[in-house]
Amino acid sequence: MTNLGDLEIFSRVIAMGSMSAAGRALGLSPAVVSKRVKRLEERLGTRLFQRTTRQISLTEAGQGFYERIVGILAGIEEAEAFVSGRSGVVRGSLRISAPTSFGRMHIAPHLKGFMDKYPELVVNLILTDDFSDIVGGGFDLAIRIGELSDSSLVARRLAPVRRVLCASPGYLARRGVPATLEDLAQHVCLPPHTQDVWRLEGPDGSVTYRPHGPLYTNSSEVVSEAVTSGMGIALRSTWDVGPALKNGELVQVLPDYEGSRNVVLSAVYPSRQFLPVKVRLFIDYLAELFGPLPYWER
Incomplete structure (x- = not known):
């Protein structure tokens, strides 16, 4: 039978993105982590990682193996917390995906408050404007802004998202x-x-408008800079441009029209019977921080 410690190391390497980072989180040297991963590969008879001088990535076998053990490891963690009655003691790593601008503006400034409460937890926050593959990317949860769609993932609404033309x-x-x-x-x-x-x-319900302009970009931060600098009109979320609207750098136009109310801020995580304590605590923390009337709307 495979050593559970080897599975935890394997999972931590995925969560942290490297063997050296996983070693630091676990209090092990990179050499020990590499040796334990190699032992696991030898026992399974297949390579789990593709290694280069710059990065490490899962093989197809490694991806399938991870998808099958991640729920097992989460269940063990949950069972230990239940039996020992130490739900308030959170250990391990928490790997989070979040949109770049929102993560920088509204998650990063509040991480200290969460991590001060759970000092034994290592947080790995990955900022990207792409919709990350939560399971495939080894994420515990993702923060997403958009309309919720049916999937195998579970979503918890954290706050409404109000978008205005400005x-x-x-x-x-x-x-x-x-x-x-x-x-x-x-x-x-x-x-x-x-x-x-x-x-x-x-005023007459839902409408669509196809905008045209000289600038197209995959960066929401570039759009914010462009509209603030006087380039044109944009549809922006108040969590992004709220301060600029308050101080007069931006002005709302066509106030009778706002973005679709189906767009919300959500925490999304894999559907599991037992939600890991660390994930639940972080989602609760954000839900309390933002809420039905988030601070950027007050």
């Missing part, structure tokens, strides 16, 4: 203030490349 006072002084949705055709619009249409809620 522009800088300088841009509006040059180009005028649009009075109707149709007026946007005479303006420069700044959609990210992922938004072919703007789905809006207006």
